[in-house]
Amino acid sequence: MIEAVKSRSRKRLITLTVNGEEHEIAIRPNAMLVDVVRDQIGLTGTKSGCSSGSCGACTLLIDGRPMLACSTLAVECDGKAIRTVEDLADGERLSPIQEAFLDQGAVQCGFCTPGMLMSVTALIASNPKPSHQEIKKALEGNLCRCTGYNAIFNAVLQATGQDGIKPIMF
Amino acid sequence: MILYDFEHERPGSLQDVAARLAELGPTAGILAGGTDLLPNMRLKIRTPATLVSLGAIAAQPPGTDTDGWLRIDALTRLSEIENSDTVRAACPMFARSAHVVGSNQIRQAGTLGGNLCQEIRCLYLNQEHDFQFVAPCYKRGGDCCYPYPKNEKDFCASVFMSDIAPALIALGSDIELVGANASRRMAVEDFYTGVGMTPTVLRADELVGAVMVPPPPPNSGWGYHKSTIRGGLEFAMVVVAARVALGEDGETCADARIVIGAVSEGPSRARGAESALVGAAPTPEAIAAAASAAVAECRFLPHHNFSVEYLKQNAEVYLRRILSEAFGRAKTGPGKGGQDQ
Structure with missing residues (x-):
């Protein structure tokens, strides 16, 4: 007998504006913003360091505020504008x-x-x-x-x- | 590291949140800034099945009630408190205590209510219990205590480390708790129980709505200090806060409130030292005596590798300094030196 698969929270659709580009992403509530930005959107400039809010390597701007992507649920950022390190340089010209x-x-x-x-x-x-x-x-x-x-x-x-x-x- | 699976809800008002909390009972967790809750969920100190988010509710800006008390919404971010002109003008100690919390990123996310309701801390509790510490401790619902192996009374000897709570108690502030059916108001010092298993009197279906700070008495001054090793991005080893007022003659102490925090299960007021100061002239000798009396009457726990002797000495030295600062400010007028970093 195969045991019934434990029911999981359903995925939900959120909209993130990352570096001016709108992304619709299906995520579960336990997805952290840093994982969504790195793994689903593919912007690996943001680093995941301590995963506990102690090191600041995952800092990005959420609606202009510097916040920790490792201590922020992606589902809480629905509809917000996110700016990562990839957006600082203008093409080849650094900020x-x-x-x-x-x-x-x-x-x-x-x-x-x-x-x-x-x-x-x-x-x-x-x-x-x-x-x-x-x-x-x-x-x-x-x-x-x-x-x-x-x-x-x-x-x-x-x-x-x-x-x-x-x-x-x- | 990926968090365990949980449900997430986002009601539109505080009353709806309180109603959902009443339905869900202890399986619910309140998510505001998440800077305390989410790391604790990673360590499985707390494992709520459903997070009820306050993200859809906007914080009211700081304002003055009809009775003249300053009202700060519990959802106000700490960065907004430290930078608010209203708060800095009315109670610089409050702004100062918000300024020294965590790091800039933490203060941008963390809320006032979250800071006041933060989980207590202990060197052993705040670690993953799957490698060195396999058995859950009392706080995690288990049957042992790592820092006190002989502790057989199911108590949790851990430390409540809010930097803001001691300042609010020294200012004589009130806290408003919002429930599904009724809200209640109490002094911030009554909000803390001093019991590690249940550090606050908050019920499972309640949340903090606002904090009210009274206008300062005439000729009053404040002093506040958070002792740390590095001076940034750190929990406190000792927090001391004091608010004093001089009498009409400007020479004798008319009122004193002295609070020591981050050394036991809750912030504690040194009432004996306060009453010894009232009526006396604030001479260096009287201040030194009050500092050592305050340290003697408050409960100190060794925490995070600091011995009780070290913590007591630290608290006594800084109490002496902040009391002289407070009397200095009381003499020169309110708000003096309020914004020094």
Whole structure:
């Protein structure tokens, strides 16, 4: 005898506007936004790190707010506009924030970088000249185990056209 | 990691949510920001069969009630509280306590109600129970306690780590609980039971509707500090909050509220230390005596590898500092230094 298959929650159709493009996706309620964006929409720029809201690698913008895609149910984002790291560059031309990250060597292994870029994008959108303290506060949710943060901090200063960039000694 | 399978509903009003909670009983979970609930569901600390989402309900903006109390909707995001001019002007300590929670991403998602109803924490509880810790502990419905192996009384010795609750208690705030048929209002300090198994008095068919903060007494000042190791994206090891008021002469203490949080199953008020301060001049000696009396009368649990001695010393030092800050603000006028980061 085959045991009856345990009934599962039904799939539902949600509409996500990702980087300006509308997607209709059938998902179960337990699907996390990060998995939908990576596996169903195919935008793998957003990284899945700790899956518990501790590292910030999965940061993307939901209606302009930096949020954690690993702690957000996709079904809760029905009808919302999502912006991922793929949307920052205009074709081959990088955004000023991405250019600053390259200039300052703020990328080493690169796993935290998409989340960092999205946090910085949200910061600069609401505050074009953030103070040192505001930069640190905006990036406190993004962990980086390679750079020691100073290069990233310098990159934000460069992207916002501010002084105070300290050379990093190797 | 993929979450287990569950159902998801999205009613359109708080009353509908409360009605659904009453029908579903304890198998339901309330989803607001999800920053506490979803990681806990991954760890199977909570396993609701149905999530009732508050996502379809819009939060009311902060406003003033007819009695002059500031009313904050429980669905207000923490980022909106820390950046709200209304909150920063009326009660800077509240804005400050929202500012130090988690990270920017957490504050953008997390709500006030969720922060006040967050699950208690323990080094062992907040881990997957399938590898090192196979047996479920008391809190998970099992029959053991990892931090206290001799604990045979079914109690959960874990720590309630809301950063905002101590500030709200020090401000003398009220909380409104919305049920399917009736809503009730109580002081925030009565909302917490101090029992690890059931940290709040919230019933299964109720949810937090709003928080009301009274206008400050004349000549009052505040002090707040969250102690952490890194200073960001971290749960507290100790939270201390105080609100004091000077008498008409500007020299003696007329009112004091001292709260210590994140060291036991609920935030606790140091009533003995408060009454010793009232009527006395806030000299450095009186403040030091109040700080050590407050630490002596509150319950401390060792948590997350901090010993009780260390936590007590930390709380005493920061209580001393925030009490001097509070009296300083009471002398120079309200709101002074309110927005320092």
